Structures are given as structure tokens and as C-alpha cells.
Amino acid sequence: QVQLVESGGGLVQAGGSLRLSCAASGRTFNRYRMGWFRQAPGKDREFVAAISWGGGTTYYADSVKGRFTISRDNAKNTVYLQMNSLKPEDTAVYYCAADRSSSGSYYLGDEYDYWGQGTQVTVSS
Numbered sequence: 001q002v003q004l005v006e007s008g009g010g011l012v013q014a015g016g017s018l019r020l021s022c023a024a025s026g027r028t029f030n031r032y033r034m035g036w037f038r039q040a041p042g043k044d045r046e047f048v049a050a051i052s053w054g055g056g057t058t059y060y061a062d063s064v065k066g067r068f069t070i071s072r073d074n075a076k077n078t079v080y081l082q083m084n085s086l087k088p089e090d091t092a093v094y095y096c097a098a099d100r101s102s103s104g105s106y107y108l109g110d111e112y113d114y115w116g117q118g119t120q121v122t123v124s125s
Helices: none
Strands: 004-007 010-013 018-024 033-039 046-051 058-060 068-073 078-083 092-099 119-124
Touching (some): 018 033, 033 068, 033 078, 046 068, 046 078, 058 068, 078 092
Parallel strands (some): 010 119
Antiparallel strands (some): 004 018, 033 046, 033 092, 046 058
């Protein structure tokens, strides 16, 4: 069992930056592929970014490529999402998720086994 706790959300002006953190419990964190997803009001959950268990491979949605960076520190059981050049359309609840198998499609939420409670990010124009 893995518990995930996100932090770092908040209100920021367009063009600003935020760094989200996701702290994981458990001793097998370094075996999981980790992902970030987001859900805006009235919209479906969407993939944002993912990182392999060792951190050597990263994936991004086209909408955030070049602005967001996912990273992880396995010694601290933490995954990060650095968000720069934020836009109002980035406003959403952001969730981190853990995938035990790392063999499915990284962009599909159904592939992930554990989810955090989410953290709100609001970008004002």
C-alpha cells in the first residue's frame, strides 16, 4: 500500500511558477512509475507528466511541454512538478499517482494504482 500526499498548490498570476510535491509512504517508492494528472471544473481528468521509476525517462502532455518539469528524489520518496510560465488554462486540481507495473500506457489514469487527494492550482489572468 502506498499513500500519496500532494502539496505546493496555490494562487499565482499568469506567467508565474509553482512547484508541486508529492510525498509517498512505503519502502517501494523507487519501483513505481509516477505521474501527475489534473482535472479542471467540468472537464475530464487529463495526463500532465510521468517519470520512470529511476527518473531516467519523462513524458509530458503537449500542453505543458517546455513549461513543466517532472522529477523525483527516491531517497526522499518524493516526486515534483515544477510549473513555469503558468497560464489560466492550467487551473485545476493536480493529482499525483503511482503505477506499480510501469508497463502500461503512462498517460492513462486507469494504469495507476494509487492516487493522492489533490492540490488546487489557480492561475489568474
